[in-house]
Amino acid sequence: MAALTILYFARVAETMGRSSEALDRPHGVKTLGDLADWIEKNGGNLGDRAKLRGAIDQRMATLDTALGDAHEVAFFPPVTGG
Amino acid sequence: MIRVQRQDFDPGAELAALEASGAGAVASFTGLVRPDDGVTALTLDHYPGMTEAALTGLADEARDRWPLTALTLIHRVGRLEAGARIVFVGTASSHRAAALEACAFLIDRLKTDAPFWKREHLAGEDRWVEAKGTDDAAAEKWR
Numbered sequence: 001m002a003a004l005t006i007l008y009f010a011r012v013a014e015t016m017g018r019s020s021e022a023l024d025r026p027h028g029v030k031t032l033g034d035l036a037d038w039i040e041k042n043g044g045n046l047g048d049r050a051k052l053r054g055a056i057d058q059r060m061a062t063l064d065t066a067l068g069d070a071h072e073v074a075f076f077p078p079v080t081g082g
Numbered sequence: 083m084i085r086v087q088r089q090d091f092d093p094g095a096e097l098a099a100l101e102a103s104g105a106g107a108v109a110s111f112t113g114l115v116r117p118d119d120g121v122t123a124l125t126l127d128h129y130p131g132m133t134e135a136a137l138t139g140l141a142d143e144a145r146d147r148w149p150l151t152a153l154t155l156i157h158r159v160g161r162l163e164a165g166a167r168i169v170f171v172g173t174a175s176s177h178r179a180a181a182l183e184a185c186a187f188l189i190d191r192l193k194t195d196a197p198f199w200k201r202e203h204l205a206g207e208d209r210w211v212e213a214k215g216t217d218d219a220a221a222e223k224w225r
Contacts, residue, residue, distance in 0.1 A: 010127055010199035011210050051213075058132035060195065074129060074197075078213030081126070081157060081198025082113055082169050082189055 004067075006039075009076035012052070015045040016075075025067070032056060033063030035073060051077050083153070084137045086128065088160040096154050096172055103152035105174035109181035111189045117164035120204045124211075126159045126168065129197035133157070136196040144173070144188055148180040155188065157198065187224050194221040 004025045013019045016039075029035050032054045036046055046052055054061050055074040067073065083099075085091075093112050100108045115124050137155050144153060154172040162168060171188045175181040200211040 007129070009129055009197070010201075055129070055132055055197065058129070058135050060136070074132070076129070076197065077199065077210065079194065079197055080200045080211045080213050081128070081196050082193035082217075 004070065005072045006035075007072065007074040009074065011077045012046055012075050015047040030066055031063065032061050032065050032067065032073065035067065036063060036075065039075075046075055047077075053078055083155070084134065084141060085156045086130075086133050086137070087156065087158060090158070090167060091156050091170055093167070093170060096156070096170055100152050100154060100172045100174040103174045105151040105181070106176045107178045107181040108172065108174045109178070109185040110170065110172040111185055112167055113169040113189070115162050115164050115166045115168060121164060121202045122205065123161055123163045123203040124168070125161045125201045125203065126157075127199045127201065128157075128159050132197050137192070140188055140191050140195060143191075144184045147187070148173075148175060148184040150175050150180065150184055153184070153188075155192070157192070157196070159198070161203075190217075190220040191224060193217045 003022060005022050007020045008016045026038050029038050040046060053076055056065060056070045057072055097110060141153050141155060150173055152174040156170040158168055171185050173181045173184040194217055202209050202211055
């Protein structure tokens, strides 16, 4: 399985207790939402799912977006710049 | 021109650079830290790499939609005190409508599409700023 870097930002980094990790993509994980489920089954806390956003290879994505051959995935709350 | 930086910027110098592009019209927006509800400072967190890519994507989309002669996007990160400048959007075009519309498009979409997060500092408390539904609505009208 391909190596995957996962980044966490803002409140999601706080609930996860870390800002990044690397892992081999788990079997059966096809979408960003599948990966969120897997992380939480393995003890992670991504917080309120309604306020969970993400990116795949530095492009905004939704939880139903397929991971494809992604190398870098990120989870974060809705953005508040500007 | 796109910059993500910790240091302050000079809006006057940025406007002069836009004027030098030879356009007939320059529009700009400067966003500042609002001292609402006892907020003394903000810390701007971001996603290095993706931030620049997202801003570049918005700039490309603005150039596709309006005939711009120049475009400047500056967003600061790190700790910013009340009253400090956060963001600068500047656009130059032959005519006012394109400059004004592109400027509004860029700041509206930046608020929903670029990976920045604000944390507010108050006396004795820190808190993440919550995203506003009105920002989504403002960005949506450009889609």
